[in-house]
Amino acid sequence: MKNKIALITGATSGIGRATAHEFAKHNIDLILCGRRLERLQTIKKALEKEVDVHILNFDVRDKTQTLKAIDSLPEAFSEIDILINNAGNAHGLDPIQTGNLDDWDAMMDINVKGLLYVSKAIIPGMTARQSGHIINIGSSAGKEVYPNGNVYCGSKHAVLAITEGMRIDLNPYGIKVGAINPGLVETEFSKVRFKGDPIADTVYNGFHALQAQDIAEIIYFMVSRPDHVNIADLLVFPTAQANSTTVKKN
Ligand code: NDP
Ligand code: 8X3
Numbered sequence: 001m002k003n004k005i006a007l008i009t010g011a012t013s014g015i016g017r018a019t020a021h022e023f024a025k026h027n028i029d030l031i032l033c034g035r036r037l038e039r040l041q042t043i044k045k046a047l048e049k050e051v052d053v054h055i056l057n058f059d060v061r062d063k064t065q066t067l068k069a070i071d072s073l074p075e076a077f078s079e080i081d082i083l084i085n086n087a088g089n090a091h092g093l094d095p096i097q098t099g100n101l102d103d104w105d106a107m108m109d110i111n112v113k114g115l116l117y118v119s120k121a122i123i124p125g126m127t128a129r130q131s132g133h134i135i136n137i138g139s140s141a142g143k144e145v146y147p148n149g150n151v152y153c154g155s156k157h158a159v160l161a162i163t164e165g166m167r168i169d170l171n172p173y174g175i176k177v178g179a180i181n182p183g184l185v186e187t188e189f190s191k192v193r194f195k196g197d198p199i200a201d202t203v204y205n206g207f208h209a210l211q212a213q214d215i216a217e218i219i220y221f222m223v224s225r226p227d228h229v230n231i232a233d234l235l236v237f238p239t240a241q242a243n244s245t246t247v248k249k250n
Helices: 014-025 037-047 063-071 101-129 150-169 189-194 198-202 212-223
Strands: 005-008 029-034 053-057 082-085 133-137 176-182 233-236 241-243
Touching: 005 014, 014 029, 014 037, 014 082, 014 212, 029 037, 037 053, 053 063, 063 101, 082 101, 101 133, 101 150, 133 150, 133 212, 150 176, 176 212, 189 198, 212 233
Parallel strands: 005 029, 005 082, 029 053, 082 133, 133 176, 176 233
Antiparallel strands: none
C-alpha cells in the first residue's frame, strides 16, 4: 500500500520538525516547508533514509510564493493526505497601547493569513479526492487571553474559528479537520517572541515544559485514528501549568 503524504509547515524547528521525525518513524512521506533552506536540507538528508521527502522553501506571508511552491510539487508528492498547519510564532509581549505594528503584522500575516494561503492551495485536491486530514496548530492562547498577549491571542483565536469553519465546510467531503492547542512548549518560540532579549532563556526555567516531541506524538495519534474518528480539538498543558497565567515553579 502507498505511504500517506503529509505537508508540514514550519518544519525547520520545534513542533514541526519533531512531527516530521515522528511521521517518518511511521512511514508517512513528507513535504517539509520553511524559510531556512539549510535546515530543510539537513532534515531531508536525515529522514530520506526512512521515507520519501520533498522540501519547499517559502515564506507563508507571501501569497504568490506560497501558491507557486505548492503548485510546483512533483507528481509523486501532489496528492497530499495530511496537512499540518504549524508555521507561526508570537512576536513581542506588549500591552496593546504600546504594541509594535510590525509585530502585529507578522502575527496576523503568518499565523492567520499564511495558514489560509497554504490551506487554499491544498484543499482543492482533498475535496476532489473526497479525503484528507487537516490539523491546525492553535494554542492555549486561542482559548483564553492573557495580559499582553492581545494580538497573538487574537491570531490563535482566529485559528480556532477558522478550524471550526473548515470542519463545517469540508464536512460534505469526508475531510477531517482538527486543532491541537498547546500551552508552554520549549522550542525556539520564546527566542522569536523576545528577539534576543535574555528573558527568552528564562521562560521555561523552574518547571517541566512540554517538549516538541510531546506534541508530535499527539499529532501522530490524531492522524492514526480510524477513518470514523476525528479529534476535533485538544488543549494540552504541561502538568505544571493550569492556565496561561498559572504555572507551578520550583
Ligand atoms: P518554533 O519557533 O520552534 O518554530 C516555528 C516554525 O514556524 C519554524 O519552523 C519557522 O520556520 C516557521 N515559520 C515562522 N514564520 C514563518 C514564515 N513567515 N514562513 C514560513 N514558516 C515560518 O516554534 P514552535 O515549534 O513552538 O511553534 C510552532 C507552532 O506552535 C506555532 O504556530 C506556535 O504559535 C504554536 N505554539 C507554540 C507554543 C509554544 O509554547 N512553543 C504553544 C502553543 C502553540 P522558518 O523560520 O525556517 O521559516
Ligand atoms: C504559546 C503559548 O502561553 O506563550 O502559544 O501563548 S503562550
